[in-house]
Amino acid sequence: MKFIDGQLLALLGATIAFLVSGIGSSKGVGTAGQAGAGVLTEDPSKFGSVVILEALPSTQAIYGFVIAFLIIGRITPDMSVIEGLHLLTAGIPVGFVGWISAIYQGKVATAGIQLIGKRPEALGSAITLALMVEMFAILSLIVSILMIG
Amino acid sequence: MLRIKEDDYAYSSARIRVKETKLLGKSHFDRMLDASSADDAYKVLIESEYGIPGRNTPGVFAYEELLADEMKKCYTLLLEMAPQPEVVKAFQRRHDFFNIKVLLKAEFSGKEMSGILMDTGTFDKEVMTSMIRERDYRELTPIMQEAVEQARELFSKTQDPQIVDIILDKASYHQLVIDLDNIKSPFLQRLAVLITDTTNIKMFIRARSLNKSWDFIEKILLKDGTIAQELYFESSGKPIDDFVELIRSSEYADVVERGWEISRKNKNSAYLEKLLDNTIMEYVRGAKFVTMGVEPLIAYLFAKEAEIRNVRIIMTGKINKLSVDLVRERLRESYV
Numbered sequence: 160m161k162f163i164d165g166q167l168l169a170l171l172g173a174t175i176a177f178l179v180s181g182i183g184s185s186k187g188v189g190t191a192g193q194a195g196a197g198v199l200t201e202d203p204s205k206f207g208s209v210v211i212l213e214a215l216p217s218t219q220a221i222y223g224f225v226i227a228f229l230i231i232g233r234i235t236p237d238m239s240v241i242e243g244l245h246l247l248t249a250g251i252p253v254g255f256v257g258w259i260s261a262i263y264q265g266k267v268a269t270a271g272i273q274l275i276g277k278r279p280e281a282l283g284s285a286i287t288l289a290l291m292v293e294m295f296a297i298l299s300l301i302v303s304i305l306m307i308g
Numbered sequence: 309m310l311r312i313k314e315d316d317y318a319y320s321s322a323r324i325r326v327k328e329t330k331l332l333g334k335s336h337f338d339r340m341l342d343a344s345s346a347d348d349a350y351k352v353l354i355e356s357e358y359g360i361p362g363r364n365t366p367g368v369f370a371y372e373e374l375l376a377d378e379m380k381k382c383y384t385l386l387l388e389m390a391p392q393p394e395v396v397k398a399f400q401r402r403h404d405f406f407n408i409k410v411l412l413k414a415e416f417s418g419k420e421m422s423g424i425l426m427d428t429g430t431f432d433k434e435v436m437t438s439m440i441r442e443r444d445y446r447e448l449t450p451i452m453q454e455a456v457e458q459a460r461e462l463f464s465k466t467q468d469p470q471i472v473d474i475i476l477d478k479a480s481y482h483q484l485v486i487d488l489d490n491i492k493s494p495f496l497q498r499l500a501v502l503i504t505d506t507t508n509i510k511m512f513i514r515a516r517s518l519n520k521s522w523d524f525i526e527k528i529l530l531k532d533g534t535i536a537q538e539l540y541f542e543s544s545g546k547p548i549d550d551f552v553e554l555i556r557s558s559e560y561a562d563v564v565e566r567g568w569e570i571s572r573k574n575k576n577s578a579y580l581e582k583l584l585d586n587t588i589m590e591y592v593r594g595a596k597f598v599t600m601g602v603e604p605l606i607a608y609l610f611a612k613e614a615e616i617r618n619v620r621i622i623m624t625g626k627i628n629k630l631s632v633d634l635v636r637e638r639l640r641e642s643y644v
Contacts, residue, residue: 197322273325
C-alpha cells in the first residue's frame with residue numbers, strides 16, 4: 160500500500176474544513192461569552208439579546224461541518240491521489256476563512272454585547288454589524304461547495 | 309514588563325460598559341445644582357446609588373464619607389475583575405503615599421489625624437499606620453522606602469512640615485510613572501506623561517503666582533515629564549506670560565494659552581487648572597472606542613474620580629450657598 164493515497168488526502172481536506180473553522184468559532188464564541196457574562200453580572204435581564212450575539216460566531220464551525228460532511232460523502236475506496244487532492248483543496252476556503260472570520264465576528268459580537276449593555280434598543284444594529292462578517296464565511300462556504308462539485 | 313492580553317479583558321470591559329451607564333452625567337449635576345438646599349442636593353446623590361449599599365448614609369455635612377465609600381466601591385469592583393490587579397494597584401499606590409504623608413505629619417506634629425486616612429491604598433490603613441510608626445518599611449516599595457527615609461531626615465534638619473508634602477507628592481507621581489511604564493500599554497504610558505506634564509504646569513504656575521524662586525520650583529517639579537526643565541528654569545524669574553510664550557512649542561500650547569487668558573483676568577489659576585484636567589479627561593475618553601483591554605477599566609476609574617471631584621465641588625458650593633453659576637463654572641468635564 161502506498162503511503163499517500165486519495166482517501167487520506169480527502170480526509171485531510173475534511174479535517175481542515177472542520178478543525179480550522181471550529182477553532183475560530185470556539186475563540187469567537189468564547190470571547191463574546193466572556194463579554195456576555197460581564198454584562199449579565201450587572202444586568203441579568205439582557206440574557207436573550209446577549210445569547211443571540213454570542214451565538215453568531217458559531218456558524219463558521221457549522222459551515223466547516225457541512226463541508227467536512229460533503230467531502231467524507233465523496234470518498235471512495237479506489238479514489239486517485241488527484242481526486243483526493245481535489246477534495247483536500249476544497250476544504251481549505253471554508254476552513255481558513257471560517258477561522259479568521261469567526262475570530263473577528265467574535266470581536267464585533269463582543270463590542271455589540273457592550274453596546275446593548277449600554278443601549279438595549281440597539282440590538283438590531285449590533286446583530287447587523289456582526290452579520291457583515293458572516294458574509295465572508297458564507298462566501299467561503301459557497302466556494303468550497305462549488306469546488307467539491 | 310507586564311504584558312496585556314486584550315482577550316482576558318473581555319469580561320471586565322463589558323461589565324464596565326454597563327457600569328458607565330450609572331455614572332452621573334450632566335443632568336444629575338444640573339439637578340444637584342438646581343436643588344434648593346444642600347440637603348436636597350444630597351438627596352439626589354443618595355438616589356443615584358452613591359456609597360456602599362447597606363451602609364448607613366451619613367448626613368449632608370459628612371458627605372465626604374459618602375464620597376470615600378464611593379471611591380472604595382470603585383476600587384473594590386476594579387480589583388475584583390481586573391485580570392491583572394497590578395494595573396489597578398499602580399493607581400492605588402497614590403493613596404498609599406497620601407496615607408504615608410498624613411502619618412508622618414501626624415507623627416511630627418503630635419496630632420491625631422487617623423480620621424483622614426484613605427482606605428483605598430494597596431496597604432490597609434491600619435497596616436500602614438503600624439509600619440510607619442514602627443519604622444518597618446520592608447513591605448513598602450523601594451520608592452516609598454526612600455521617600456519616607458528622606459522625609460524623616462530632612463524634617464529633622466529643617467523642622468518644616470512642607471518638606472513632607474514635597475517629597476511624598478513627588479515620589480507618588482514618580483511611582484505612578486514607573487508602575488505604568490512597567491505595563492506594556494501605550495495608553496497607560498501616554499497617560500503617565502500627560503499626568504506628569506499637566507501637574508508640572510499647574511505647580512509651576514501656582515508657584516510663580518506666589519512669586520516663588522527657582523530654588524523652590526526645582527524642588528517640586530517632577531522629573532519624568534516631556535517639557536524640559538530648562539524651559540521652567542528660563543521662565544522662573546519672569547512673568548507667567550513669558551512661560552505661556554515659551555510653552556508654545558509643546559503640545560500644551562493651546563490649553564495653556566486659553567486657560568491663562570481667563571486665569572490672568574480672574575487672578576487665580578483655577579480656570580487653567582480646570583482646562584488641564586479636562587485635557588486628561590479628553591484623552592481618557594479615547595477608551596470609549598476600545599472594546600477590550602485596560603483602557604475601559606482605567607477610564608472608569610478616572611471617570612469616577614472626576615465625578616467625585618464634581619460632586620465635592622457642588623456639595624461644598626451648596627453648603628456654602630455659592631451662586632449656581634460660580635459652581636457650574638468650576639465643574640470638570642465628565643466622562644459620559
